[in-house]
Amino acid sequence: MSATTYDQLCATLREVSLLSSTESALSWDQETYMPAKALAFRANQMSWLSGKAHSIATGRMMQKLLDKAHTMKMRDPKAAANLKVMTHDFKRAAKIPSKLIIEESDTASHAKHAWIEARKQSDFTPFAPHLEKLLSLARRKADLWGYADEPYDALLETFERGARTREIAALFAKLKPDLAQIARAAVEHGKSIRPNLLRGNYPITKQQQLNAEIAASIGFDFDAGRIDTTTHPFCTTLGPRDVRLTTRYDEKDFTSSLFGVLHEAGHGLYEQGLPEEDFGLPSGRACSLGIHESQSRLWENHVGRSRPFWQRWLPRAAEIFPQLRKISLEDFLATITRAEYSFIRVEADEATYDLHILLRFAIERRMVRGDLAVKDVPEAWNAEFKDLFGMTPPDAARGCLQDIHWSMGGLGYFATYTLGNLNAAQLYATASKQRSISKAIERADYAPLLAWLREKVHVHGGAALPGEIMEGATGKPTDARHHLKHLRERFVG
Amino acid sequence: MSATTYDQLCATLREVSLLSSTESALSWDQETYMPAKALAFRANQMSWLSGKAHSIATGRMMQKLLDKAHTMKMRDPKAAANLKVMTHDFKRAAKIPSKLIIEESDTASHAKHAWIEARKQSDFTPFAPHLEKLLSLARRKADLWGYADEPYDALLETFERGARTREIAALFAKLKPDLAQIARAAVEHGKSIRPNLLRGNYPITKQQQLNAEIAASIGFDFDAGRIDTTTHPFCTTLGPRDVRLTTRYDEKDFTSSLFGVLHEAGHGLYEQGLPEEDFGLPSGRACSLGIHESQSRLWENHVGRSRPFWQRWLPRAAEIFPQLRKISLEDFLATITRAEYSFIRVEADEATYDLHILLRFAIERRMVRGDLAVKDVPEAWNAEFKDLFGMTPPDAARGCLQDIHWSMGGLGYFATYTLGNLNAAQLYATASKQRSISKAIERADYAPLLAWLREKVHVHGGAALPGEIMEGATGKPTDARHHLKHLRERFVG
Numbered sequence: 001m002s003a004t005t006y007d008q009l010c011a012t013l014r015e016v017s018l019l020s021s022t023e024s025a026l027s028w029d030q031e032t033y034m035p036a037k038a039l040a041f042r043a044n045q046m047s048w049l050s051g052k053a054h055s056i057a058t059g060r061m062m063q064k065l066l067d068k069a070h071t072m073k074m075r076d077p078k079a080a081a082n083l084k085v086m087t088h089d090f091k092r093a094a095k096i097p098s099k100l101i102i103e104e105s106d107t108a109s110h111a112k113h114a115w116i117e118a119r120k121q122s123d124f125t126p127f128a129p130h131l132e133k134l135l136s137l138a139r140r141k142a143d144l145w146g147y148a149d150e151p152y153d154a155l156l157e158t159f160e161r162g163a164r165t166r167e168i169a170a171l172f173a174k175l176k177p178d179l180a181q182i183a184r185a186a187v188e189h190g191k192s193i194r195p196n197l198l199r200g201n202y203p204i205t206k207q208q209q210l211n212a213e214i215a216a217s218i219g220f221d222f223d224a225g226r227i228d229t230t231t232h233p234f235c236t237t238l239g240p241r242d243v244r245l246t247t248r249y250d251e252k253d254f255t256s257s258l259f260g261v262l263h264e265a266g267h268g269l270y271e272q273g274l275p276e277e278d279f280g281l282p283s284g285r286a287c288s289l290g291i292h293e294s295q296s297r298l299w300e301n302h303v304g305r306s307r308p309f310w311q312r313w314l315p316r317a318a319e320i321f322p323q324l325r326k327i328s329l330e331d332f333l334a335t336i337t338r339a340e341y342s343f344i345r346v347e348a349d350e351a352t353y354d355l356h357i358l359l360r361f362a363i364e365r366r367m368v369r370g371d372l373a374v375k376d377v378p379e380a381w382n383a384e385f386k387d388l389f390g391m392t393p394p395d396a397a398r399g400c401l402q403d404i405h406w407s408m409g410g411l412g413y414f415a416t417y418t419l420g421n422l423n424a425a426q427l428y429a430t431a432s433k434q435r436s437i438s439k440a441i442e443r444a445d446y447a448p449l450l451a452w453l454r455e456k457v458h459v460h461g462g463a464a465l466p467g468e469i470m471e472g473a474t475g476k477p478t479d480a481r482h483h484l485k486h487l488r489e490r491f492v493g
Numbered sequence: 494m495s496a497t498t499y500d501q502l503c504a505t506l507r508e509v510s511l512l513s514s515t516e517s518a519l520s521w522d523q524e525t526y527m528p529a530k531a532l533a534f535r536a537n538q539m540s541w542l543s544g545k546a547h548s549i550a551t552g553r554m555m556q557k558l559l560d561k562a563h564t565m566k567m568r569d570p571k572a573a574a575n576l577k578v579m580t581h582d583f584k585r586a587a588k589i590p591s592k593l594i595i596e597e598s599d600t601a602s603h604a605k606h607a608w609i610e611a612r613k614q615s616d617f618t619p620f621a622p623h624l625e626k627l628l629s630l631a632r633r634k635a636d637l638w639g640y641a642d643e644p645y646d647a648l649l650e651t652f653e654r655g656a657r658t659r660e661i662a663a664l665f666a667k668l669k670p671d672l673a674q675i676a677r678a679a680v681e682h683g684k685s686i687r688p689n690l691l692r693g694n695y696p697i698t699k700q701q702q703l704n705a706e707i708a709a710s711i712g713f714d715f716d717a718g719r720i721d722t723t724t725h726p727f728c729t730t731l732g733p734r735d736v737r738l739t740t741r742y743d744e745k746d747f748t749s750s751l752f753g754v755l756h757e758a759g760h761g762l763y764e765q766g767l768p769e770e771d772f773g774l775p776s777g778r779a780c781s782l783g784i785h786e787s788q789s790r791l792w793e794n795h796v797g798r799s800r801p802f803w804q805r806w807l808p809r810a811a812e813i814f815p816q817l818r819k820i821s822l823e824d825f826l827a828t829i830t831r832a833e834y835s836f837i838r839v840e841a842d843e844a845t846y847d848l849h850i851l852l853r854f855a856i857e858r859r860m861v862r863g864d865l866a867v868k869d870v871p872e873a874w875n876a877e878f879k880d881l882f883g884m885t886p887p888d889a890a891r892g893c894l895q896d897i898h899w900s901m902g903g904l905g906y907f908a909t910y911t912l913g914n915l916n917a918a919q920l921y922a923t924a925s926k927q928r929s930i931s932k933a934i935e936r937a938d939y940a941p942l943l944a945w946l947r948e949k950v951h952v953h954g955g956a957a958l959p960g961e962i963m964e965g966a967t968g969k970p971t972d973a974r975h976h977l978k979h980l981r982e983r984f985v986g
Contacts, residue, residue, distance in 0.1 A: 015541070022538050026518055033526075037717040038735035041772070045515050045732070048508070224530040239538070242531035279534070 005072065006079050009065045009086060010281055012056060017280030019053040025238045032228045032246065047105060054101060058094040066090055078283055081463035085282035088161070095144045104137050108409045115407035122397035124378045131406055132374045135367055138411045142368070152368045155412025159289040160419065162465040165365060168415050171480065172358050175418075178484050179354050180388065186339035186351035186491035193338040197331060200323045202254040210254065210320050211247065211261040214313060218299060219450045220245075220265045221272055232346075232404070233260040235267035235296075240279035243271045254321060255336055259300055266299030267292055269450065273458030283463035289413065290478070291457065291466050293420020294427055298453075301350050302428040302486070303446060305336050312444035337490055341389045343398035351491045354421060355388045360403070360414040368411060423470060425482035427457065430474040498565065499572050502558045502579060503774055505549060510773030512546040518731045525721045525739065540598060547594060551587040559583055571776055574956035578775035581654070588637045597630050601902045608900035615890035617871045624899055625867045628860055631904045635861070645861045648905025652782040653912065655958040658858060661908050664973065665851050668911075671977050672847050673881060679832035679844035679984035686831045690824060693816045695747040703747065703813050704740065704754040707806060711792060712943045713738075713758045714765055725839075725897070726753040728760035728789075733772035736764045747814060748829055752793055759792030760785055762943065766951030776956035782906065783971070784950065784959050786913020787920055791946075794843050795921040795979070796939060798830050805937035830983055834882045836891035844984045847914060848881045853896070853907040861904060916963060918976035920950065923967040 023046050030042055056062070066087055074080035111130035118127035142151035152165040208227070216222060225243035233247045245268050247260035270292060278284025286292045303309055307329070314332055318324040324332075339351035348356055363380055366372035372380055381400040386392050393399035405413050431452045432438045440448045456473035467477040516539050523535055549555070559580055567573035604623035611620035635644035645658040701720070709715060718736035726740045738761050740753035763785060771777025779785045796802055800822070807825055811817035817825075832844035841849055856873055859865035865873055874893040879885050886892035898906050924945045925931045933941045949966035960970040 018538050018541050021534075022515060022519065022542070025522060025538075026515065029518060029522065033719060033721075035715065035717050035719055035735055037714070038732050041514075041732035041734065045511050045518075048511050049515070221530070222528065224528050226526060226528055228526075239531050239534035241534065242528055 005065055005068050006074075006083065009062070009069060009083070012062055012065065013086065014280035016053045016057045019049050019056070021237065021239050023049040023053070024236050028236050028238060028244050031230045031234070032244075043109070047102070050101075050105075051098065054093065054098060058090065062090055063094070078463060082282045085161075085463055089282070092145055092157070095146075096141060100137070100140065100144075104134075104141075104409055107133050107137060108407065111407045111409070112404075115401070115404070119397050119401045122395040122401065124396045124401055127401065127407070128374050128377075131377070134406065134409045135374060135411065138409065139368065150365075150369060152365050152412060155368065156415065157412075159413050159416050160466060161288055161462075162467060163288075163290070163415075163419075168361065168419075169365065171478075172361060172415075172418070175354070175480055175484075176358055176388075179358070179487075182484070182487045182491055183339070183341070183352045183355055183389075186349075186487075187341055189491065189493075190339040193334045194331075195335075195338060195340075197327065197335045198255060198324075199252050200321070202251055202321055204249045204251060204257075206320050207249055207254045207257050210317055211258055213316070214258065215245075215261055215265045215268075218262075218265060218269070218303065218446050220268055224272055225268055227261060227264075233264050235264040235271065237271045240274075240276040240284070241272075243268045254317070259304060259336075262304040263296045263300040266296035269299065269453070270295040270458055273450075273454045274461050275459055278461060281461075281463075283461040285462045287457075287460070287462040287464065287469050288466040289416035290419030290423060291469055293417055294423030295453070295457070297420050297424035298428050302424060303441075303449075305333075305350070305490075306441075307333060308442050308444045310336075339491055341391060343385075343391075343393050344402055346402075350421075351487060352389070354418045357414055357418040359384045359388055361418075363400070364411055364414060419466075419478060422478050422480050422483045423466075425486045426470065426474050426476070426479055427453065429482040429486070431456075498558055498561050499567075499576065502555070502562060502576070505555055505558065506579065507773035509546045509550045512542050512549070514730065514732050516542040516546070517729050521729050521731060521737050524723045524727070525737075536602065540595070543594075543598075544591065547586065547591060551583065555583055556587070571956060575775045578654075578956055582775070585638055585650075588639075589634060593630070593633065593637075597627075597634075597902055600626050600630060601900065604900045604902070605897075608894070608897070612890050612894045615888040615894065617889045617894055620894065620900070621867050621870075624870070627899065627902045628867060628904065631902065632861065643858075643862055645858050645905060648861065649908065650905075652906050652909050653959060654781055654955075655960060656781075656783070656908075656912075661854065661912075662858065665854060665908075665911070668847070668973055668977075669851055669881075672851070672980075675977070675980045675984055676832065676834070676845045676848055676882075679842075679980075680834055682984065682986075683832040686827045687824075688828075688831060688833075690820065690828045691748060691817075692745050693814070695744055695814055697742045697744060697750075699813050700742055700747045700750050703810055704751055706809070707751065708738075708754055708758045708761075711755075711758060711762070711796065711939050713761050717765055718761055720754060720757075726757050728757040728764065730764045733767075733769040733777070734765075736761045747810070752797060752829075755797040756789045756793040759789035762792065762946070763788040763951055766943075766947045767954050768952055771954060774954075774956075776954040778955045780950075780953070780955040780957065780962050781959040782909035783912030783916060784962055786910055787916030788946065788950070790913050790917035791921050795917060796934075796942075798826075798843070798983075799934075800826060801935050801937045803829075832984055834884060836878075836884075836886050837895055839895075843914075844980060845882070847911045850907055850911040852877045852881055854911075856893070857904055857907060912959075912971060915971050915973050915976045916959075918979045919963065919967050919969075919972055920946065922975045922979070924949075 026042060026046050026049070030039075034042060069083055070087070074083060107130070111127070111134055114127050114130045118124060138155055139151055142154035145154040145157070147153035148164065149166050156163050156165055156168070211227065212222070215227065224241040225245065227245045227247060229248060230246040231248060233245070235243065235245050237243050245261065245264040247257045247264060250256040270286060274286065275284050310329060310332055314324065314327075314329055337350070339349045341352055342348055345353070345356040359381070362384060363372065363377065366380070367374065367377065378396055378400050382392050385399065405411075431449055432441065434452070437448045437452060440446070457469055460469055460472070464472070470477050519535060519539050519542070523532075527535060562576055563580070567576060600623070604620070604627055607620050607623045611617060631648055632644055635647035638647040638650070640646035641657065642659050649656050649658055649661070704720065705715070708720065717734040718738065720738045720740060722741060723739040724741060726738070728736065728738050730736050738754065738757040740750045740757060743749040763779060767779065768777050803822060803825055807817065807822055830843070832842045834845055835841055838846070838849040852874070855877060856865065856870065859873070860867065860870065871889055871893050875885050878892065898904070924942055925934065927945070930941045930945060933939070950962055953962055953965070957965070963970050
């Protein structure tokens with residue numbers, strides 16, 4: 001293959017990424033600072049950009065370049081891997097007509113409003129027709145994309161390339177009894193821990209100071225990123241050296257914003273570790289959500305809720321918040337790893353989190369298959385919840401209306417949270433086998449760990465499949481053993 | 494003319510405005526929040542957008558639509574006025590090849606860096622070659638655009654449509670002795686006023702609170718705008734209901750950020766008052782810099798440094814900053830209208846400000862004419878400064894290196910500051926002739942004044958010429974009498 005054809009492909013995709021990252025910048029501004037009345041015009045700006053990006057990414061020029069590239073022999077393995085993913089992306093994107101994208105975006109924009117209202121009223125009924133519509137759009141997309149076994153495969157592919165619904169279902173079925181047992185034990189143990197030990201007064205500016213110190217200490221580069229405030233924490237990338245995190249503040253509990261920052265900084269370290277020169281190409285972007293979430297969960301839970309971490313940081317936190325001086329390391333650790341059953345996923349602790357995911361995956365899969373009617377979702381949700389948690393959500397707001405994902409058309413997403421947990425434990429366990437890394441971790445020095453993640457995960461970007469990344473880093477594809485072992489050590493003891 | 498052709502023209506320009514306002518959003522972010530390492534990629538995003546906007550605005554589609562529109566008879570006067578400006582804009586834009594725009598943008602980006610360094614070192618020499626280049630680019634643009642009398646006309650046209658260098662030169666020549674005399678008297682009087690009366694400790698968050706209250710009270714809509722912090726205050730529009738102001742804070746002097754906010758909020762009120770439905774069209778944008786600056790100076794100086802204003806706001810300021818309780822209204826007003834000669838334009842008071850502008854206009858005009866070599870600028874500057882202020886800048890940083898404008902290629906801009914002052918005085922004097930407005934002003938109720946400005950200035954946008962706006966609002970084109978009268982009343986007494 002001539003360098004020129006490949007270079008032209010890369011240049012075209014870099015142009016697409018200029019536009020999509022500009023859209024990300026507008027979206028970040030919308031979530032952080034944009035005044036309310038600017039919403040309608042902002043939507044126009046963003047839809048222009050996404051339309052243009054889509055039309056370049058699926059245009060005749062791309063088609064021609066890809067066709068030409070495929071008649072040629074590739075030497076460079078990275079270029080070959082990129083070309084494979086480019087072709088995959090192009091074929092998928094080209095199958096979806098612009099009309100359908102616009103329809104989906106319009107539907108989602110109405111659905112989001114309806115969802116916000118429905119959740120406020122805790123009434124699923126007004127949201128149901130919107131979900132119907134989004135579900136039918138998702139099924140149409142799945143049909144256009146095509147799939148191996150079932151339409152859910154095609155949706156999953158968007159978030160976790162190469163994953164199969166059947167395999168995840170089997171994995172989750174196998175995990176379920178273990179996770180349920182661990183959760184039960186953890187919740188039982190949690191009853192002996194005082195829940196409100198840390199409640200107090202934590203001024204936001206002081207929380208920001210501590211969060212920034214900690215984020216910087218684990219390697220987050222504030223010259224290539226920042227932290228702002230939003231209702232729902234997120235991490236977004238506006239360019240190869242521009243990674244924006246957000247968190248939210250509870251003035252009564254500094255750990256809420258802090259674990260938010262650790263989680264998002266985990267995502268951010270991944271984004272900052274992607275090869276800058278490949279920005280816009282498959283090798284310059286995150287591999288999958290399951291890999292992305294492994295990074296956030298690793299820093300949030302394996303690092304951020306560990307003894308060495310707080311051995312170092314509790315004294316510093318107590319300098320900033322003097323009320324912490326009277327709290328022992330033991331009590332502090334017990335509090336931040338205290339488990340209890342709760343209705344809301346985003347507030348769930350590590351020991352019960354995956355149960356929330358198993359539920360959502362099962363419900364979604366049945367919906368997409370056509371085995372569960374939208375109107376029956378609340379009942380199915382509550383039955384499944386009762387089965388997993390032994391309690392019933394008191395209302396839809398604390399049941400099937402709690403997550404934003406469906407209202408955005410994001411069906412097929414949830415499983416990646418648990419894949420992320422499994423990958424996090426596996427990566428952390430593997431890295432920790434290296435004596436230099438584990439020794440440093442004992443000193444709360446995470447530079448060697450980050451270097452390992454950079455080398456094993458970050459620099460490969462998304463030219464490889466998630467399974468290939470995991471194999472390369474740990475010698476095995478995703479394997480649940482490590483996560484279960486970690487949970488047992490932490491929660492069953 | 495068929496509605497369709499005109500509608501298509503409007504649609505095309507609205508698309509251009511989607512892109513250019515997106516560029517404004519990126520630029521705002523760059524000045525306020527963007528991390529340092531994001532600079533290079535951000536430049537790529539912005540240049541893509543400006544390139545695309547330029548190519549649509551000067552493309553064959555525009556040409557065709559304009560040609561077709563001109564064969565038709567226009568009924569609607571607003572459409573006719575818009576079409577005239579659209580044609581004017583198109584012709585001007587189409588005369589400048591993209592290559593030249595890119596060359597200018599590259600040159601300016603290097604020049605800006607060189608200027609920052611040169612100013613730091615207070616050495617004009619390293620900046621000189623950059624200014625040479627920008628000057629020669631400006632001359633090339635002037636030649637491509639064409640001009641009536643001299644190339645400076647073509648540059649001025651960018652900022653003040655319809656203005657003529659010769660006329661401004663005559664106006665300034667006539668103003669000079671009066672302004673110099675007023676300045677002398679004001680500076681002499683200023684010696685009797687204690688300069689540091691207000692120095693103290695003013696926490697930034699409290700300044701922000703007061704500034705926001707005041708901006709809201711004069712009518713700035715915070716649901717359609719916001720205030721952030723930058724080194725140099727500015728106002729920029731990201732969309733029809735999205736106006737961003739910035740200011741800077743001096744913890745020792747709350748009036749610095751406050752007058753910054755009043756100035757920028759004046760710009761912001763104008764932008765928020767433009768007809769939303771015409772965003773992207775001439776009738777939906779600001780008329781000229783001289784009109785824009787009239788709005789900022791009116792709110793900053795005529796309103797913001799007046800007795801009724803502080804009669805209302807000094808007690809409130811003293812609630813927020815208790816140290817102000819001991820300061821009388823008389824002393825306060827004397828302090829915020831104290832005049833002195835200073836080397837730096839952006840720090841200059843109202844009484845001496847225009848002298849800084851007269852100097853810059855004269856220097857620029859000679860440069861553009863070719864009457865003054867770039868290497869001789871520092872000497873010419875200092876000589877002119879000595880003539881106007883009776884003192885000589887101690888170094889280039891406090892002389893010809895102080896302003897950012899030239900380093901951005903913004904030649905032909907400065908005169909609009911003084912035009913703004915003249916227009917501000919004229920508009921304020923005319924509005925105040927209405928008893929209902931002047932009565933309200935005495936109570937520090939500025940709603941009737943704003944309503945008058947909305948009706949006489951804002952709603953007309955930029956479909957009319959600046960002179961037409963002034964005639965429509967005051968019955969006369971720009972007339973210096975009002976400004977001189979205002980200055981004499983305030984400073985000579």
